[in-house]
Amino acid sequence: MAKIKPGKNASKKDVIAQKAAALFKSKGFSSASMRELAEAVGVEAPSLYNHIGSKSELLQGICFKVANAFTLYLDATENNTDNHATRLEHIIRFHIRMMLDHFDEVYVANHEWKHLKEPYLSNFLIQRRGYEKRIISLMEGGISAGKFKLTNPYVAVLTILSAVRGLEFWQQHKKNISSQVLEDDMVNHLLNGIIK
DSSP: OOOOOOOTTOOHHHHHHHHHHHHHHHHOTTTOOHHHHHHHHTSOHHHHTTTOSOHHHHHHHHHHHHHHHHHHHHHHHHTSOOOHHHHHHHHHHHHHHHHHHSHHHHHHHHHTGGGOOTTHHHHHHHHHHHHHHHHHHHHHHHHHTTSSOSOOHHHHHHHHHHHHHTHHHHHHHOOSOOHHHHHHHHHHHHHHOSOO
Protein backbone atom coordinates (compact mmCIF):
# COMPACT_ATOMS: atom_id res chain seq x y z
CA MET A 1 0.00 0.00 0.00
CA ALA A 2 1.35 3.45 -0.93
CA LYS A 3 2.25 5.96 1.74
CA ILE A 4 1.74 9.71 1.71
CA LYS A 5 5.06 11.35 0.97
CA PRO A 6 5.56 14.64 2.79
CA GLY A 7 6.77 17.51 0.63
CA LYS A 8 10.06 19.33 0.97
CA ASN A 9 8.65 21.79 3.50
CA ALA A 10 5.27 20.16 4.07
CA SER A 11 3.90 17.52 6.41
CA LYS A 12 1.67 14.67 5.21
CA LYS A 13 -1.34 16.64 6.41
CA ASP A 14 -0.15 19.67 4.41
CA VAL A 15 0.17 17.50 1.29
CA ILE A 16 -3.39 16.23 1.78
CA ALA A 17 -4.67 19.80 2.29
CA GLN A 18 -2.93 21.02 -0.89
CA LYS A 19 -4.41 18.17 -2.94
CA ALA A 20 -7.81 18.81 -1.35
CA ALA A 21 -7.63 22.51 -2.28
CA ALA A 22 -6.88 21.61 -5.91
CA LEU A 23 -9.74 19.09 -5.92
CA PHE A 24 -12.22 21.48 -4.25
CA LYS A 25 -11.25 24.19 -6.74
CA SER A 26 -11.75 21.98 -9.78
CA LYS A 27 -14.88 20.07 -8.70
CA GLY A 28 -16.36 22.16 -5.90
CA PHE A 29 -16.47 21.05 -2.28
CA SER A 30 -19.83 19.27 -2.56
CA SER A 31 -18.90 17.25 -5.65
CA ALA A 32 -15.42 16.23 -4.50
CA SER A 33 -15.17 12.82 -2.87
CA MET A 34 -12.71 11.39 -0.41
CA ARG A 35 -12.04 8.59 -2.90
CA GLU A 36 -10.94 11.18 -5.49
CA LEU A 37 -8.78 12.88 -2.90
CA ALA A 38 -7.17 9.58 -1.98
CA GLU A 39 -6.39 8.95 -5.67
CA ALA A 40 -4.84 12.41 -5.98
CA VAL A 41 -2.69 11.76 -2.91
CA GLY A 42 -1.86 8.24 -4.09
CA VAL A 43 -3.29 6.20 -1.20
CA GLU A 44 -6.37 4.17 -0.29
CA ALA A 45 -9.28 6.27 0.98
CA PRO A 46 -9.21 4.76 4.52
CA SER A 47 -5.56 5.81 4.85
CA LEU A 48 -6.58 9.47 4.65
CA TYR A 49 -8.43 9.16 7.94
CA ASN A 50 -5.16 8.44 9.72
CA HIS A 51 -4.28 12.09 9.03
CA ILE A 52 -7.60 13.95 8.80
CA GLY A 53 -11.01 13.70 10.42
CA SER A 54 -13.29 14.58 7.50
CA LYS A 55 -13.73 16.48 4.26
CA SER A 56 -15.29 19.30 6.30
CA GLU A 57 -12.19 19.47 8.47
CA LEU A 58 -10.08 19.91 5.34
CA LEU A 59 -12.27 22.77 4.11
CA GLN A 60 -12.12 24.41 7.52
CA GLY A 61 -8.32 24.12 7.58
CA ILE A 62 -7.94 25.60 4.10
CA CYS A 63 -10.31 28.52 4.71
CA PHE A 64 -8.79 29.50 8.05
CA LYS A 65 -5.21 29.04 6.84
CA VAL A 66 -5.91 31.63 4.14
CA ALA A 67 -7.91 33.94 6.42
CA ASN A 68 -5.21 33.80 9.10
CA ALA A 69 -2.45 34.53 6.58
CA PHE A 70 -4.25 37.69 5.47
CA THR A 71 -5.01 38.73 9.05
CA LEU A 72 -1.43 38.20 10.26
CA TYR A 73 -0.05 40.21 7.35
CA LEU A 74 -2.53 43.02 8.05
CA ASP A 75 -1.53 42.98 11.74
CA ALA A 76 2.12 43.45 10.80
CA THR A 77 1.29 46.15 8.24
CA GLU A 78 -0.86 48.13 10.65
CA ASN A 79 1.92 48.05 13.23
CA ASN A 80 4.64 49.47 11.00
CA THR A 81 5.36 53.17 10.67
CA ASP A 82 5.02 53.48 6.89
CA ASN A 83 2.59 56.05 5.54
CA HIS A 84 -0.92 55.01 4.52
CA ALA A 85 -0.09 54.68 0.82
CA THR A 86 2.91 52.42 1.47
CA ARG A 87 0.90 50.24 3.85
CA LEU A 88 -1.91 49.91 1.32
CA GLU A 89 0.63 49.03 -1.38
CA HIS A 90 2.08 46.29 0.84
CA ILE A 91 -1.40 44.86 1.42
CA ILE A 92 -2.23 44.87 -2.31
CA ARG A 93 1.09 43.18 -3.12
CA PHE A 94 0.42 40.54 -0.47
CA HIS A 95 -3.02 39.83 -1.93
CA ILE A 96 -1.53 39.48 -5.40
CA ARG A 97 1.24 37.15 -4.19
CA MET A 98 -1.29 35.00 -2.35
CA MET A 99 -3.36 34.73 -5.56
CA LEU A 100 -0.27 33.79 -7.56
CA ASP A 101 1.49 31.51 -5.06
CA HIS A 102 -1.44 29.88 -3.23
CA PHE A 103 -4.14 30.08 -5.86
CA ASP A 104 -5.99 26.85 -5.09
CA GLU A 105 -6.26 27.63 -1.38
CA VAL A 106 -7.32 31.26 -1.92
CA TYR A 107 -9.85 30.19 -4.57
CA VAL A 108 -11.38 27.67 -2.15
CA ALA A 109 -11.51 30.26 0.66
CA ASN A 110 -13.18 32.74 -1.72
CA HIS A 111 -15.75 30.33 -3.19
CA GLU A 112 -16.29 27.27 -1.02
CA TRP A 113 -16.47 28.89 2.44
CA LYS A 114 -20.26 28.68 2.28
CA HIS A 115 -19.96 24.93 2.94
CA LEU A 116 -18.29 25.47 6.33
CA LYS A 117 -20.28 24.09 9.25
CA GLU A 118 -21.17 26.16 12.30
CA PRO A 119 -19.56 27.62 14.32
CA TYR A 120 -16.79 27.81 11.70
CA LEU A 121 -18.99 29.50 9.11
CA SER A 122 -19.90 32.35 11.46
CA ASN A 123 -16.31 32.68 12.69
CA PHE A 124 -14.99 32.82 9.13
CA LEU A 125 -17.49 35.51 8.13
CA ILE A 126 -16.71 37.57 11.24
CA GLN A 127 -12.98 37.36 10.48
CA ARG A 128 -13.55 38.28 6.84
CA ARG A 129 -15.78 41.28 7.63
CA GLY A 130 -13.36 42.44 10.31
CA TYR A 131 -10.49 42.27 7.82
CA GLU A 132 -12.39 44.38 5.28
CA LYS A 133 -13.31 46.94 7.97
CA ARG A 134 -9.66 47.28 8.95
CA ILE A 135 -8.62 47.99 5.37
CA ILE A 136 -11.47 50.51 5.08
CA SER A 137 -10.13 52.14 8.25
CA LEU A 138 -6.66 52.34 6.68
CA MET A 139 -8.24 53.96 3.61
CA GLU A 140 -10.12 56.45 5.81
CA GLY A 141 -6.89 57.31 7.61
CA GLY A 142 -5.16 57.91 4.28
CA ILE A 143 -7.98 60.17 3.13
CA SER A 144 -7.86 62.14 6.41
CA ALA A 145 -4.07 62.48 6.10
CA GLY A 146 -4.44 63.77 2.53
CA LYS A 147 -2.60 60.77 1.04
CA PHE A 148 -5.62 59.49 -0.90
CA LYS A 149 -8.20 61.26 -3.02
CA LEU A 150 -11.51 62.05 -1.36
CA THR A 151 -13.52 58.95 -2.25
CA ASN A 152 -15.84 56.51 -0.59
CA PRO A 153 -13.48 54.22 1.38
CA TYR A 154 -15.81 51.22 1.08
CA VAL A 155 -16.01 51.54 -2.72
CA ALA A 156 -12.23 51.97 -2.97
CA VAL A 157 -11.54 48.84 -0.89
CA LEU A 158 -14.21 46.84 -2.73
CA THR A 159 -12.59 47.87 -6.04
CA ILE A 160 -9.11 46.85 -4.88
CA LEU A 161 -10.18 43.49 -3.48
CA SER A 162 -12.32 42.74 -6.53
CA ALA A 163 -9.50 43.64 -8.92
CA VAL A 164 -7.06 41.33 -7.16
CA ARG A 165 -9.65 38.57 -7.08
CA GLY A 166 -9.88 39.03 -10.83
CA LEU A 167 -6.52 37.27 -11.03
CA GLU A 168 -8.61 34.09 -11.10
CA PHE A 169 -9.12 34.83 -14.80
CA TRP A 170 -5.39 35.36 -15.36
CA GLN A 171 -4.69 32.03 -13.66
CA GLN A 172 -7.10 30.31 -16.05
CA HIS A 173 -5.66 31.89 -19.20
CA LYS A 174 -2.01 32.54 -18.17
CA LYS A 175 -1.05 35.30 -20.57
CA ASN A 176 2.61 35.77 -21.37
CA ILE A 177 3.20 38.19 -18.48
CA SER A 178 5.68 37.57 -15.69
CA SER A 179 4.24 37.51 -12.20
CA GLN A 180 6.47 40.48 -11.22
CA VAL A 181 5.22 42.63 -14.12
CA LEU A 182 1.67 41.60 -13.30
CA GLU A 183 2.12 42.56 -9.64
CA ASP A 184 3.85 45.87 -10.37
CA ASP A 185 1.33 46.91 -13.04
CA MET A 186 -1.66 45.99 -10.88
CA VAL A 187 -0.29 47.95 -7.93
CA ASN A 188 0.42 50.93 -10.18
CA HIS A 189 -3.08 50.85 -11.70
CA LEU A 190 -4.82 50.40 -8.36
CA LEU A 191 -2.88 53.13 -6.60
CA ASN A 192 -2.29 55.61 -9.43
CA GLY A 193 -4.95 54.87 -12.06
CA ILE A 194 -4.32 54.85 -15.78
CA ILE A 195 -4.98 58.49 -16.70
CA LYS A 196 -1.88 60.58 -17.52
